[in-house]
Every structure is written in C-alpha cells, then in structure tokens.
Amino acid sequence: xxxxxxxxxxxxxxxxxxxxxxxxxxxxxxxxxxxxxxxxxxxxxxxxxxxxxxxxxxxxxxxxxxxxxxxxxxxxxxxxxxxxxxxxxxxxxxxxxxxxxxxxxxxxxxxxxxxxxxxxxxxxxxxxxxxxxxxxxxxxxxxxxxxxxxxxxxxxxxxxxxxxxxxxxxxxxxxxxxxxxxxxxxxxxxxxxxxxxxxxxxxxxxxxxxxxxxxxxxxxxxxxxxxxxxxxxxxxxxxxxxxxxxxxxxxxxxxxxxxxxxxxxxxxxxxxxxxxxxxxxxxxxxxxxxxxxxxxxxxxxxxxxxxxxxxxxxxxxxxxxxxxxxxxxxxxxxxxxxxxxxxxxxxxxxxxxxxxxxxxxxxxxxxxxxxxxxxxxxxxxxxxxxxxxxxxxxxxxxxxxxxxxxxxxxxx
Amino acid sequence: xxxxxxxxxxxxxxxxxxxxxxxxxxxxxxxxxxxxxxxxxxxxxxxxxxxxxxxxxxxxxxxxxxxxxxxxxxxxxxxxxxxxxxxxxxxxxxxxxxxxxxxxxxxxxxxxxxxxxxxxxxxxxxxxxxxxxxxxxxxxxxxxxxxxxxxxxxxxxxxxxxxxxxxxxxxxxxxxxxxxxxxxxxxxxxxxxxxxxxxxxxxxxxxxxxxxxxxxxxxxxxxxxxxxxxxxxxxxxxxxxxxxxxxxxxxxxxxxxxxxxxxxxxxxxxxxxxxxxxxxxxxxxxxxxxxxxxxxxxxxxxxxxxxxxxxxxxxxxxxxxxxxxxxxxxxxxxxxxxxxxxxxxxxxxxxxxxxxxxxxxxxxxxxxxxxxxxxxxxxxxxxxxxxxxxxxxxxxxxxxxxxxxxxxxxxx
Numbered sequence: 001x002x003x004x005x006x007x008x009x010x011x012x013x014x015x016x017x018x019x020x021x022x023x024x025x026x027x028x029x030x031x032x033x034x035x036x037x038x039x040x041x042x043x044x045x046x047x048x049x050x051x052x053x054x055x056x057x058x059x060x061x062x063x064x065x066x067x068x069x070x071x072x073x074x075x076x077x078x079x080x081x082x083x084x085x086x087x088x089x090x091x092x093x094x095x096x097x098x099x100x101x102x103x104x105x106x107x108x109x110x111x112x113x114x115x116x117x118x119x120x121x122x123x124x125x126x127x128x129x130x131x132x133x134x135x136x137x138x139x140x141x142x143x144x145x146x147x148x149x150x151x152x153x154x155x156x157x158x159x160x161x162x163x164x165x166x167x168x169x170x171x172x173x174x175x176x177x178x179x180x181x182x183x184x185x186x187x188x189x190x191x192x193x194x195x196x197x198x199x200x201x202x203x204x205x206x207x208x209x210x211x212x213x214x215x216x217x218x219x220x221x222x223x224x225x226x227x228x229x230x231x232x233x234x235x236x237x238x239x240x241x242x243x244x245x246x247x248x249x250x251x252x253x254x255x256x257x258x259x260x261x262x263x264x265x266x267x268x269x270x271x272x273x274x275x276x277x278x279x280x281x282x283x284x285x286x287x288x289x290x291x292x293x294x295x296x297x298x299x300x301x302x303x304x305x306x307x308x309x310x311x312x313x314x315x316x317x318x319x320x321x322x323x324x325x326x327x328x329x330x331x332x333x334x335x336x337x338x339x340x341x342x343x344x345x346x347x348x349x350x351x352x353x354x355x356x357x358x359x360x361x362x363x364x365x366x367x368x369x370x371x372x373x374x375x376x377x378x379x380x381x382x383x384x385x386x387x388x389x390x391x392x393x394x395x396x397x398x399x400x401x402x403x404x405x406x407x408x409x410x411x412x
Numbered sequence: 413x414x415x416x417x418x419x420x421x422x423x424x425x426x427x428x429x430x431x432x433x434x435x436x437x438x439x440x441x442x443x444x445x446x447x448x449x450x451x452x453x454x455x456x457x458x459x460x461x462x463x464x465x466x467x468x469x470x471x472x473x474x475x476x477x478x479x480x481x482x483x484x485x486x487x488x489x490x491x492x493x494x495x496x497x498x499x500x501x502x503x504x505x506x507x508x509x510x511x512x513x514x515x516x517x518x519x520x521x522x523x524x525x526x527x528x529x530x531x532x533x534x535x536x537x538x539x540x541x542x543x544x545x546x547x548x549x550x551x552x553x554x555x556x557x558x559x560x561x562x563x564x565x566x567x568x569x570x571x572x573x574x575x576x577x578x579x580x581x582x583x584x585x586x587x588x589x590x591x592x593x594x595x596x597x598x599x600x601x602x603x604x605x606x607x608x609x610x611x612x613x614x615x616x617x618x619x620x621x622x623x624x625x626x627x628x629x630x631x632x633x634x635x636x637x638x639x640x641x642x643x644x645x646x647x648x649x650x651x652x653x654x655x656x657x658x659x660x661x662x663x664x665x666x667x668x669x670x671x672x673x674x675x676x677x678x679x680x681x682x683x684x685x686x687x688x689x690x691x692x693x694x695x696x697x698x699x700x701x702x703x704x705x706x707x708x709x710x711x712x713x714x715x716x717x718x719x720x721x722x723x724x725x726x727x728x729x730x731x732x733x734x735x736x737x738x739x740x741x742x743x744x745x746x747x748x749x750x751x752x753x754x755x756x757x758x759x760x761x762x763x764x765x766x767x768x769x770x771x772x773x774x775x776x777x778x779x780x781x782x783x784x785x786x787x788x789x790x791x792x793x794x795x796x797x798x799x800x801x802x803x804x805x806x807x808x809x810x811x812x813x814x815x816x817x818x819x820x821x822x823x824x
Contacts, residue, residue, distance in 0.1 A: 059748030059756050096773050129741045130774045239748055323820030329541045333651055336471030344471050361508045362542045404813050408735030
C-alpha cells in the first residue's frame, strides 16, 4: 500500500525559461496597495491557441464570464487569443453591470496595445470582492507596460498576480514531440485565504508547442481535474478561479495533435500543474503540513473523488493533521458519510507504508510509528474502499490556530 | 427581511415531565470512565410505537444497523418496541462481527428484562470508535437497572448518554388532540467533537400519545429534516447518529392518526426537536455563537438546502463568525459555489434587520451596525436567491481557537 511520493516544495524558486511567442510585462497600477506590481500584460504571437477551466460558482466574476464567452466563440482564427491582462487587488466580483463594463473597457484598451480585437483578450482578476474595480488605473498602466514587454518577463509576472501568498508559485517542464523539444511553464497564485476576500486560485500555463484548441482543451481539463481540482485548503471555491493554458506554436516548436506525439506533452503539462497545485496547498496560510489522500478500490471515479474530498475537507481530519494525530477513525468516518460505496469488511487504511486498518478493523501497530508519519511535512494516506478499481488523489492542508487567527480577524 | 427568533438557551435545565408508559433507569457500567453513569435502560408499555432516523454514513455502527433492521421488520404488533439500551463511552463502530455480536447479546439480555423478544429492543451507542464494546459490562449492569426503573428517570437518562457535552440537553412540549392533553419530551447528546472519536448526535423523543407507525415515521422525518438535519458544528456526520421517537399511547393520552388532530402534535414535536438542535449547536465545543442561516427565494427545497449547508459548513464563514466579522462576501461566495441556482441581480443578504446586499451589490450601511449584529450570541442571516419561493434554515456554530485546540490534541 505505498503511494507515489510528491516532490517537496523546494526552498528556492526556480527561474522560468522563456516561451517563444510570449512576451510579458508588469505594472504598478495602485489598485489596492502602493509600491507593488498588480497588473500583468502578456501578448501572444499570431496563431496562439487557448483553453481554460474556471470556477463552478454560480456567481462568477466579470472576467470569468468574459473569458468563458471568448472561448466559446473562439473557434475561428480571428478569435484566437493575442493578449492577457491580469490584475491583483480587486476581484471584480459582485460588481454587477459596472463590473462587466470595466472588463469590456479593459479588453478594448488591451486590444489596441496588441493590435487585435477585444474578443482576443483574456482577463483575470483576484482580490477584494464587492468593490468596484478601479479599471481606469489598469487601463492607464497598459501603454507603459506595452513598452516594457519582454520574453523573460515570467518571473516578474509570477509576482504581479499574487495577493497574500507567501511567495510566487512557478513550475516548468520540457517534453519531446516529433524529434523536437518543447516547454511548458506555469505560474499560479494560491487560495491562501488569509484575507476574507482574496480566495482566488489563478494559474497561467504556457507552452511553445502548436496545439489545436480541441486537443488543448481536453489536455487541460484532464490535467486540472487531477491537480487543481484535487486540492483543498478549506473547501471554499472562489468566484474567480481561473486556469488558462496558452500554446503559442512559435516557430521551431513541435506540433501536438494526435495520440502518437501527445504523451510526453501531457506528462509535462501534468507535472507543471501538479507542482503548482502542491505549492498552493503547502503555502496555504496557516498550513504546516499536507495530507495526500489516495482513495482506491472505489466502484467508480465519482465515488473515489467523493470519498477523497470528504476526507480532505473534514475539519476533524484537518485539525488532527495539525496536531500530528494519526486519527484513522476520523478519516474513515469522513469516508463513511461521503456517499461513496464502501465494503467495510474489505476496507484498508494505511499511513505511508504503515497499515492501520485491515478488513475494516484496526490492526495492531505501534502508535509512535503512526505518529512519526503524521509528524512529517507530507502525510500520505491510502484508503482502499474494497469495492472496485477506481482511484482519486486529493491534497489537503492542516487546520491550525494560524488559520483561525488569519481568518477570524476583522477585515483590514 | 426579518427572521424568526429562536429561543436562546436558557441558563437552567428544565426538569422533564414523566411520560406515561415509559420507565427509565441508569447505571455505571465503567465502559470508559469510572464514577459516571454510562448505561440507560428504558422500558415501554405494550402498544408503544417507534420511528427512527439514522446516520446516512455507509459505515454505520452496529447498533444503527440493528435499529434499522428492527424498524423494517416492525410492522406487526409483536415487533413493537419494548426496551431501549443506550451506552456512552464506546460507539461500537468499526468493530466488525464482534460488534454485531455484542449488539445481539445485549438485546437478548434486555429482552429478558423487558419480557419481550430481542427484536423489540432498540440500541444506541456513542463514544470511542474502533475499540471492541465491553458489552459484558453493559449486560451485567442491566438487571440492577431493571430494579431501579422509574417514570421520573428522564433527567438521569439525559446525563447517562453524554460523552464530552458541556451539559445535558432536554426539551419538553405539550399539545392537545381530541380534547385531551399530551406531552412530548426529548433529550439529546451533541456532536461536540471535542474528542476525536465522540462525534455522535443522539436524540430520544418520547410522547404519551397513541400514534400508528406510518404517521409517526412521517412526523419524525419532517421534524428531523428541519432541525437535526439542519445543524452543523463541523460538517462531519458520525457513524452512530440516531434519533428515535417512541409513542407509548398510555391510557388517557390522545390518539393521533389523521390530519385533523395532528397539527398541534407536530408543532410540539418540532419545537422539542428545534430546542434540542439549538442546544447541540450552541454547546458545540469551542462554540461562542450560532449563525442562523435562512435561505429563501430558492428554485426548490434542494437548492435552498444546498446553499444553506454550503454557508453553514464553510470554514471561512465560520472563522469570520468567530471573529464577529460581518463578512457577507464569504457568505455569498459559499452560496455561489453551492450549486444552487441564484439570480445575482435579484439576490439579497441581510444580517438581522440590516440589509447588506441588494440586487447582488453591496448597499451602503454602517459597518459598526453590522458588527454589532455579528457580536451577538445568535446571528440571523437571511439570503434571498431571487429565483423561486423555496426556503431552508440551518444553524451553525463558529470555528475558533478552542475548536482547534480541542481537536488537534492527541487522543487521550
């Protein structure tokens, strides 16, 4: 009952390689805080394709609505993405008509800078909600940013999208296709939740490969489901969650379109998403350790996810994790109430290599061996439901005093 | 946008009136702790009917499985309930075959004491899970308890079922039917969760009315859905949750069977359940205040419940409640991700009489007015989804440092 070991978050932040066909710049627009970058402008070469996954919230932010609309209509070449504008400090959510107008105006100005149509501009926002977006400040900052665009702007970009994150979250991977080398890079901001109103997860993924939109969409959906949709800091989903994948197809890069040449690209994409997802959970405010919940033996994938999410969002499991308490009873109780089919007589539970429950009953193990595993930064838990062959993996952080302190404080 | 005011938990515990046809006794069996009562024996007169609602966990405890089986087969008179045995200190969950055997043996001994069949005995357990039930101790305690049975044993009973509760939770109400007076009493233990393994909600309701099982079942289901199934201390459901309603039909009491004479009984049952549910939330370990979430304007009841539960289980909402922070953004974000249909342009949110959001947008209000409402022991929140006419109400407690301290500690 061993589990795959995830990489621990390295202490240093790796420098991201440039992606041919992508240029970036940041600006200080003073949206909420002074003396920090809060606007990112990215321009993409002609022929870039895009895919996105967004929050399932029924109250999505104006920029999420905007991106969805562009991706729906973006079937023809003249609708391909040419620019991306991200702002931190204000989520442009619960802002009604004026929020939608702010989005449209910003897209129009960015379109001028990129010599494209507004529908070719993607937008994302993160920050306080229910406050009108000071979009005039964003628009005013764009021309100067336009003049500073550079292919090496990824590291600055990874800072400009942060709100209350501990630090930037970046990842990169290479792949081979058709005898040529391609790259995937990504940067994200986390659902740190230290601020009441800054609960957004944003991730931007870029590759120099040439990839048709349908394939890109499928690859992103699959990777996001296994990573960004399989993490839980506190079970809350924001109005603004956005993951965008852009493929520039810049000259010399491989073309990905069929099953034959796709495997290595998919692996690279998955590894970048997995690294970013890990960092979002590990850097969750107040988090001291991460539980990697692997549910297997489920009747189907839905059941596997239900069970894994029930464990990952249980306050009882998360407080026990904080206390380093190998409390398998709380874990199985969460599985039991999840709605997933379980065969108690065939159920197993292990912490790392140590089996705690076999055939639905606690086995004889040394409490201090279990406690040692729960004291680590990464706590791998494997739960076998004893029913079928489906599996799911979810990462979750612990729930401790820092989380309460940071979230119970009055909004500043 | 006003809400019904729930009664605040009175400082004193009211004495429960006796229910004709019901006799109770408690015992110290030493199941987990010395010097406290931990077994309850109740005997019911012939003709008593029963209904139950239980945990939806796929891993229910052995006594939950037992009760379900008896209620299913309990259509004929010879299967009517005659005895109830409750123990605290051990949940008899995740105990496999030996747990089921312990349940059966206990029912057999109780049946001898009650001169009935084992299938006429109901059982409930609460306490540590995954540890074999010391059922021999329970059985040994029953004969002496049998000798001490009394109609006035309800108050002692309300203590014997507790684990780590702050105190007993009792409620009583009277009703009239057919020109005669009847009573409903109830006592409960809460999902206090201060101990990792003691997360059970038990409630026992008793009335002297004569009520046929189908009607009893429907009335209990309805009352439980509005009360016990509409509270959240931490979103976790235990393996043992049990609510039993027993109707003794003792002589002189009214017979309830049709719509004409049922209204007053239903109200009394609901008020007892509501009072017990309130006390369970208010006495949740670490809780300092209770939010009463009323969702209305929903497309249907399912949507109303989805939205109310999303708010009630959101760690962000619960930590803000702890901090007395009128953070409507977190509340609406939880509603948004709940899956319930919402019309943002018609959505409202109010704290007590104070409107905070109107037509999906924040209105101008004084922050200190909102803060004053959030500083109270009871915080009434009304959310109108602006879609239909369905509504749901859920009570939830705050999430503070005491909750983390109590739940992150190593199991003692």
